[in-house]
Amino acid sequence: MKKNYMNKLSLSIFLFLILVSNIKAQNMTEETATPILDRELFFGNPEISGGQLSPDGKWISFMKEYEGIMNIWVKKFDEPFEEARPLTNSKRPMQGYFWSFDGKYILYVKDENGDENVNIFAVDPMATAEINEVPVSRNLTPLKEITARINLVSKKNPDLMMVLLNDRDKAWFDLYQLKISTGELTKIYENNDRVTGFDFDWDEKLRILSKTDEKGSTVTYKIEGEKLAPIYETSVSEQAYVTGWTPDNKKAYFVSNKGDLNLSTLLLMDLETLKITKIESDPKNKVDFGGLSTSDLTRKIISTSYTDDKTTYYWQDKSWESSYKFLQSKFPGRELSFQSSTNDEKKLLVAIYGDKYAAEVYYFNVETKELLLQYVPRPALKNVEQYLAPMTSVSYKSSDGLEIPGYLTIPVGSDGKNLPVIILVHGGPKGPRDNWGYDSQVQFLANRGYAVLQPNFRASGGYGKKFLNAGDLQWGKLMQDDITWGVKYLISEGIANKDKVAIMGGSYGGYATLAGLAFTPELYACGVDIVGPSNIFTLLESIPAYWEAGRAFFYAMVGDPKTVEGKKRIEEASPLFSSDKIIKPLLIIQGANDPRVKQAESDQIVVALRDKRKQVSYLLADDEGHGFRKPVNNMAMYAETEKFLAEILGGRYQQEMPENVAIRLGEITVDISKVTYEPKNK
Template sequence: DVTNELVATAYVDDRVRIYWKNPDWENDYKIIKSKLPDKELNVASTTKDERLWMIVANSDREPGARYLFDRDTKKLTYQYSVFDKLPRAALAEEKPISYKSSDGLVIPAYLTLPVGVAPKNLPLIAFPHGGPWGRDSWGYSSIAQFLANRGYAVLQPNFRASTGYGKKFLNAGNNEWGQKMQDDITWGVKYLVDQGIADPKRVGIMGGSYGGYATLAGVAFTPDVYAAAVSIVGPSNLLTLLNSIPPYWESIRTIFNERMGNPNTEAGKAQLVRQSPLNSANRIKTPLLVVQGANDPRVNKAESEQIVVALRDRGFPVEYMLAPDEGHGFARPINNLALFTEAEKFLAKHLGGRSQESVSPAISTRLAEIMVDPKTVVVAKKVEVSPSSPKPAAELTPGTSTYKASLSAGGQTIPMDVTHTVSDGNGVWVVTETAQMPMGTMSDSSMVSKGTLLLQRRIIHQGPATIEVQFADNKATGTMSMNGQSRPISADLGGVLFADGAGANDAVAALPLAEGYTTTFRNFDIMAQQVKPRLLKVEGSEKVTVPAGTFDAWKVVITPAEGIGETTTIWVNKADRRVVKITNVLPQMNGAVATAELVK
C-alpha cells in the first residue's frame, strides 16, 4: 500500500486464499466480496491515495468484469466485461476435485461438466496442461467451456510436477514423464469412470506442448484407455526436446536434466528413450489427430510425421494438420479457428460429442490448406553430409551492395537497411553485413578462404553483445561476451563450414548453379553450438523484380537436412552471380520471415 507495508498474502490451491495483514483493506475487500460472492477478486490498480480501486472479478463462468470501488462511499460501480457477447448463463461450472493416483498420491484437478445434461456416462476429455511445470487454476477456461458446450466432461489434472503444491509434489515428478506423471492422468480417468460420470468407451485426451506429449504418451503407453486423441505440438522424442535447449541456457538445461532425466548418462538416456512415445508408436491404436507447426524449434516435424506414418501403415485412423506459418503453438487466429474446428469434428466422430456443422469460408479454405493427407506423408531419410565442401565455380567480387530488408512476425514488420561489403583481406575475403534497425545496429563479419570459400572466422556485434569464433581443424572455438561476462564456444564440427555467416549468400552464388543442381554442406549454429547440415537445391529460374530492377535469376532453396532449422531461398542473377533477393523462415522466432531485396 502507500506505506509500503505488506497488505496481504495470497495462496492458490483449489481456490485463492487470502490472509490479510491490513484490516482496512480486509474490511473493504469483504464489502466487495459480499456484493460479488462467487467471484475471485483482484485489485488491479488504485489511485495514488488508494481511495479508488479498479477491481477485476472473475470466475469459472465469468472471464472478467471490471468494477470501480470508492473506499469512502463504499460504492461499487460496474464498468465493463470482457467477451461481453458471451452468454454467461450458458457456461458450465468448474469444480475442484481430487483423487488418488497409482501410488496413493492425491492429485488435485478440475472437472467441468456440460450444462443441462445428467452427469452419467458422459464422453470425457482429459486435458493435461502444458509446462509441465505450471498448473491449472480455478477460473474461466475457454477450452474447457468449448468442450463442455460440445457435450464433454472435461478433466484438467494437476499431475505431480505441477507447480503451486509445494516442493515435494513438484519433485515427485522428477524423471517421471510418461510414468507416474502419466498415471496421474490415467487414474483421474479411472476415478471418473468409477464414479459413473465418464463412459469408459468414450474417453479422449487432448493437450498442447507437454499436454501434447501426455496425449501421445497416453495413447502409446496406455492404448486401451483412450478412444480419441488430439496432440497439439506434442514432443514425441525427449532427446530431441533436450537437444533443442541452447548452451547459453545452461542453468535451464541443468533443471531439465534434473527434472526430466540426464541424456549424458547411460541410465538417463535409456530412460528418456523409453519415455519417448515415438519409440512406442507401434503400440498406438487410438484414432489420433496430430497438430504440428512447420517451424517448431522444439518438436521435430519429421518425428510427428513418423507417428502419422506408423498409424497409417497399420491401418489405424490418423489425421495430420501442418501449419506452415506456425511454430511451437499456434499464434494466428485463423489457424486456431481451423484447429478447433477440425478437433471438434474429429472428437465428435470418435466420441459422439456435438460439432458445429456450419463453417465459415475462411476457415474452410484454411483447413484445405493445412490438413495433410496421411497417404502423402513420407518419412524423411537421414541425409549424409560430406565433411568436405562443394567446390565453387567462381571467386567473390569485391564491392558494396545495399538491400532493403524487413522482419515480419506476429503481424508486425520491422524495417531494416542492410549494407553488404566484400573486400580483399590479404589471402581471405572479408564479408561484412551491417543492418540498421529501429532498435540499433548489428554487424556480422566473416573471413572466408579464397578459392574454397570456407569459413575461417566470424565476428558479430549487436548492442552489448559480441561473438568471436575461429574455425580451424574441424573445430569451433571462441567467446560470447555480453555486459562484461563471457561464455566459451567450443564444438567439434566434424568437417568444414561453407556458406555460413555474412558471406553465406555470396558462397552460394559462386557455386556452379544450374537446373536441378544439388549439394550439401555444414553450417554452425553459434547459439546452440551445434552443426547444422544443410541441403541446397536449384529449383529452376524466375524473373525477379526488386528495387534494383528485374533480373533473370536462379531460385536456390536451402533447407535443414535434419528437419529442424531455417529455410532460406536465394535468387541469384544469372548474368553476374549477384544475390538479388533472400528470404529466411525462422523457426526460432515462431516462423518469422526475414526478407532482403537488392537496392543497388
C-alpha cells in the same frame, strides 16, 4: 352401450392428454436443452480486454481488435469506449503491455509469428495519427534473434528500464539500462558467469545476483561494492527467490523450500547478519506460499496469498482488506482480482470472474466506494451464461496411493453419468498447474457434451516440494499413471463411458496424449496432441539456447542422455519408439515456428504412424509457435478438433464456420503423405 361409449370417450381424452403432454414435454426439452454455442464465443477475439488505468487515472488503455488482431487502444477515462483511438497495428497478438510510471509511454512486447524472439516497443499514448492510421511505435531493442526480458521498470526515473538481452551470447542474458525516450542501451553487467537472476531493492539499487551451475545448483550472492558474497544456496530439486524488501531495504523477503521445508515458505533475511526469520507458510498446511503483494506508497505488505482449490488472501493492510470485502459483498459467489491501479492507489480496475461466468471489469474508487462497470470482454458469452458449466474440485488416488487433485466439469443438463469424457492435461510439466475459474477450452468441450477432467498430476506446482519432485524421471511412468488413474476414477464413479474417453493437451499435455495412446492403447478412444514432444532425445537437443541454465533441471525430469541409464529412460518414455502400439485415431496440431517443441517432434510421429498405416491427422500453422494465438487459427484448430472428437466419441459439433476460418483450415491441414523427416544423426 352408453357406458361403452363413455369408456371409449374417456380413453380418447386420456390418449389425447398424453399426446399433448408429450408434445409439451418435447417442446420444453427443445426450448430448455443446451444449444450448441458458437465456437467464436470461446475462441474469437474479445470485444475489449486487458484494461489499465493511466498512472494519474485520467486515461484508460485496453486491447481491442484492429484489423483482426487485438491491439492497444486508449481513451480519456470519462469518454465512451467508442471514442477510443488505436495506438498499435500489430499483425501478431502481443504478450502484454503497461504504462511507464509517468504515463508518457505505453510499452509492450511481441515476437514474430510465435518464434519467441521478443523485442520491446514503446508508443506515445498522446500521439495523434492520420485517419485510418496509428502512431508510430519504436522498437527499443532492434536486434534480430534475441529474447528481450524486462527486469525493472523505474519509478525513480520513469524514462529508464532495466532489461536483459542475449545478443552477445544466446545462452546468457546481459543486464542493460534502457532509456525509453531515446532507446539508448547501456550495459550494466556482462554475464560471463552463469547469472540467472538480478534483484533490485526499493531504491532501485542492484543488491542480489543468483548464479546457477552445470548441476542445477543456485547460489545467491549479495553485492558488496565490487565483490559478491554468497548468502544462500539451493540444489536442483529446491527453489528460492527474492520477492520483496522491507521498507528500509535492510532485509529481503525470500520464498524457499530448501532443506526440511516441503511447502515453500516466506522468509525474511537480514543482509547484514544473514539471519533468516520465518514470516509465514500456508496456515492450512496444504499448499506452497503463493504471492506477496506490497504497496509502492508505504513499501509495506498488503497481503499474502495461497492457492489450493481456490485462492485465499491474508490481509495485512486494513484499507485494502476493507476494499476487498466491500467488493466481495457486491459480487457474492464470484472471485475478484485487482487488475490495475493509479500511482496513488486510490483508483482501481477490478476483474470479477467465476467458473461459469463471463468476466466483468469495474472501476472502483477506494475513497468514495464508487463502482462503475467499464466493460464486459465477451458480452455475447454473458448472454448465454446459463449454459456454462460449473467446475468442481475432485481428488483421487494414483497407482502408488498418491492423492491427485484436479477439476471436473460436467455438461449443463446432464445427470453426470455414463458420459463421453475428455482428459485435458496441462503443460509444463514441472511447476504449472490447472486452476479453478473460467476456462474457454473446458467450457467449449462441456458445451459439446463432454465431461472434462483436469488432473494436477505429480510435478504440478503449488502442492509442495515432494509432490513437485515426485515427477522426476517419471515421464510416461507414474506421471502418466496419475492421468490413467483419473480415467479409472471416473469410470468407477459411473461418470465416464469407458468406451468414450479421449485425451488431449498442449506441450507436456500433448506428450501425455501421445504417451496415453502408446502406453495404454486400450484406455482411450482417441487423442488430440497440441505441440507435444514425441521424442525426448530430439526435444533435449533442440531446446532454445537461452534455456541452457535449466539443462540440469530438464535432465533431472527426464534423464541425462549422456548416460546409459538416462538413454534407457528417455527411450522408454518417448512415445515415438512405441508408435507401433498406437491403435486409436490421433489429431496432431503444431506451430511451425515453435522454439520449444519444434516441428520435428510432430513430423516424426506423423511419419511413423503414417508408415505403419495408423490413423493420424495433422494441422500445421506457418504463423504460429508454441500454441496458436491468432483467432483465425484457433477457430480453425477447434473446428477440426470438435469434428474429430464428435466422429469418435459421439459428441456434438458445430458444422458451419466462417469463410475465412474454412479457408484457413484448408491451408493448415497437412497432406500426411508429403510429410518427411530426416534425423540429424542417423
